[in-house]
Amino acid sequence: MILILAETIDKSVNDVIDWLTYFKLPFLRINESEFIQSIRIESRSHDWSIKLELEGKKLDLDDVKAYWYRRGDLKMAVKVAAGGEPVLLEQLHFHIQDEWAKLREFLFARLADIPSIGNGLIEVNAANKLKNLQLAKTCGLDIPKTYIFSKKKHLQALQETGESYILKGISEIISMNWKEGGNTYYQASSHTVGIDEGLSLEVGDHFFPSCIQEKIEKEYELRVFFLCNELFAMAIFSQLSEATQTDNRMEAYEGQNRCTLYKLPDTISEKITRFMKVLGLNCGSIDLIKSVDGRYIFLEVNPVGQFNYVSENCNYQLEFQVAKTLKDFS
């Protein structure tokens, strides 16, 4: 059986499952909305027996031949009995959360023993953009010149050089939601702003440490899907539309950006492969920029990035590739 941990809505997962069905391979999909209801773990002479029950689903790790960590999580509702001193209950609640966190970590560690695409544990560790920039550099990849400042005068000094810089989030996309007139609104934003725009936002003398990167004049962007040492690259000519010059994730334009199949030079492929190997990832989406002066510059890696866009535009059949990999593992 093939185990898939995923989010409820994910086109790529559905497409891969269609291929698993075609191969007549049994699978179990657990979505992040599903909670574990009971757990039975027992140490054996060489390993562990691990059995989980979710609503309508049973998972015995002994049956899992291959595993795809796509997104999502293993979740358990943490509850403490009602009644008693609220201050103590709160502390108890935190303690039980800690207990679950360790148990969850153990479950992901055991899952990591199974041949897999992606890895729930590493995904957590890997998602540090700064560490990854450092690692990319160690692997011989170019990275944008990067600063982290918390004082206005440092920012101004940089601005005075006359070069262009951009402000960038250190962590992930910020997504916020708020209620207004009975409706809930969501906004997710990851967009990058030019440093002048940033400064005009009336920055105080001191501010929260912020990441500033040199703005690279790009010929095109590259999105690379990496799967078990194979690289599937696509170039995005985002500069065609002015609005996307800084960050092509300004959604509305992405569909319009010209995409074209791309073959990376071997030297770059090798460096990316080394980077992924050191990171311990066998799957992920890597963003690079090809600068107008001819350099390939690493930006970031997303261990669980969407790939259907790359797959469709380049006819890479990545859904088939993922399913085939799981088939070969099992």
Next chain:
Amino acid sequence: MEKNIPILYSCCIPVKGASRSIVCDLQRKSFLYIPNSLYEILTLHRGKRKEEIFQTYDNQYNDTIQEYFDFLVEQEMLFYCDDSERFPKMSMDWMSPAQIQDSIIDIGAESAHDWDHILSQLEGLGCRHIQVRSFVNKSLDFWQELMEKVSEYAIISVEIHMKHGVGLEKESLNSLVQTFPQIFLINVHSSPFTWFAEGFPRRMGNLQFSKVSIDSETHCGVISPSFFIINEKTFTEGWNHNSCLNRKISVDQYGMLKNCPSMVEAFGLANETDFEEVLKKEGFTKLWNINKDQVEVCKSCEFRYICTDCRAYIQNPNDPLSKPAKCNYNPALGKWETVAETSLA
């Protein structure tokens, strides 16, 4: 290095016809006419520097060629690069996890379909799209019950052609469309009036009334530019396979299992047959690999990978590779000879 190698984006694919060519834009789902001379430049001389291309034509047509290139750049179909090795062409392979991709189920006066059997067989083969055509009037209750059944299976889109009659009004059908998100289209044929909702056609949930009558399976196989489909999936499928019959299974009004309801050859009673066994039968899939490169006339038509096909109604019944009978296009002249009959079925 100077960027002077003209390259088409990989989603822009030139197709040559007898009198003119087109570039199919699979990303933006449209196409553009180009002269055959430009087709030659784009394909034969792909990867060459602009000056080399000029030289091939003895520098006689530099201005014209430059104009062609400027035009394609303006259309965002072409760009210049300094290293064509970085920009290979897209693979034209086609694959699908669905053993059956779509199905037509016809309803006539004598039909006694076992819907549960048919739908579960289709589901088992990965079929997600069905078309139901009724040549006779059926009540609203019938359609309601049918859709309830359909929604028990993994069918994601349903196209219905129903004969107009009492009870099949805009309001009642609209609420049917609202209740079942799987409905892609309800076309009420043989209607005394023509009507469609504002914004037609939408991605899903379409309703229209048409005066055209669909009283048998012969109302099919019409070729018209309005049926052209331009995307990566259908283009590569058309490149490799028959754009109508590939991975299709149908049930005709008499309950016979066929590749398409209009075909003569039948493969048993749908109600009693294991569909997967039928797929293994020699003969069932024999037309699946006839792409338009093999079909007379179509093989010289620039629309051949975005056009539908029909193997049931062909110009010469004795030649299985003859052109669809209901196509009025003449590739040699680049003209639609008479206005094509436009019926949705």
